[in-house]
Amino acid sequence: MVRILFPTLVGRRNHPTQAFGVLPTLEVSLGYEVHAIVEREDWEQMEVGGSDGAMVRREVAKKAMKRVVRREVTDYELIPEGRNIRVTEETKHEYVDLVDEHILTTAICPKINSFLEGFNELVPKELISIFNDKEFELLLSGLPEIDLDDLQANTEYTRYSAASTVIQWFWEVVKSFNKEDMVRLLQFVTGTSKVPLEGFKALQGIYGPQQFQIQKAYGAPERLPSAHTCFNQLDLPEYSSREQLEERLLLAIHEASEGFGFG
Structure with missing residues (x-):
């Protein structure tokens, strides 16, 4: 549908x-x-x-x-x-x-x-x-099984790298999420809770295959993460601590229950 x-x-x-x-x-x-x-x-x-x-x-x-x-x-x-x-x-x-x-x-x-x-x-x-x-x-499709190792292996970074401290915090935080919050994150960034049958390497954007992306967001350090669902892109500020990242990310994905996050 x-x-x-x-x-x-x-x-x-x-x-x-x-x-x-x-x-x-x-x-x-x-x-x-x-x-x-x-x-x-x-x-x-x-x-x-x-x-x-x-x-x-x-x-x-x-x-x-x-x-x-x-x-x-x-x-x-x-x-x-x-x-x-x-x-x-x-x-x-x-x-x-x-x-x-x-x-x-x-x-x-x-x-x-x-x-x-x-x-x-x-x-x-x-x-x-x-x-x-x-x-x-x-309710119609149920909670999907999200393979976070597969998602992490198929993520691209802009103005960050896999070794960036904020990115390491991000994956630590996400891997601590319960199943519902993992699904909220997927919905927030991609616009859907569905996982491709072939895994995240087959994730689609508006113009075809498009991997999950994390891009450094500029602006006030306390701003919330935002997302561009057309491109499966998360704009993630460079937070000063793991705790701040977790608090801001959870707030963003829970607020998005009433509408897609879009920066």
């Missing part, structure tokens, strides 16, 4: 970063365009791309979008008079959220409602509304 459905099943809205993480798996070209708008400073100069079903009109960069499906072209205004409103650096995140909402909610609303109608005949809404989306995913 596509994980974007879990919040809908329990009667909650998708968090914007959940949509951001799953969109490229559904529409590759559009996912690339949307991600580039967020991540790249030169997004306004990029060429419009894609012939696989969707593209963003950025030669005008308005709050409207054009989709090409089976050679039929349809224009959508994401907000009233959106075709006449330019997207700017200050408003690009709003634009990305509007694209996500249109593709993953508005455009498929009748199908979602039909799915929910059938699903709720089998599982009454009131029985599952007490859960959040991550709890419901675990």
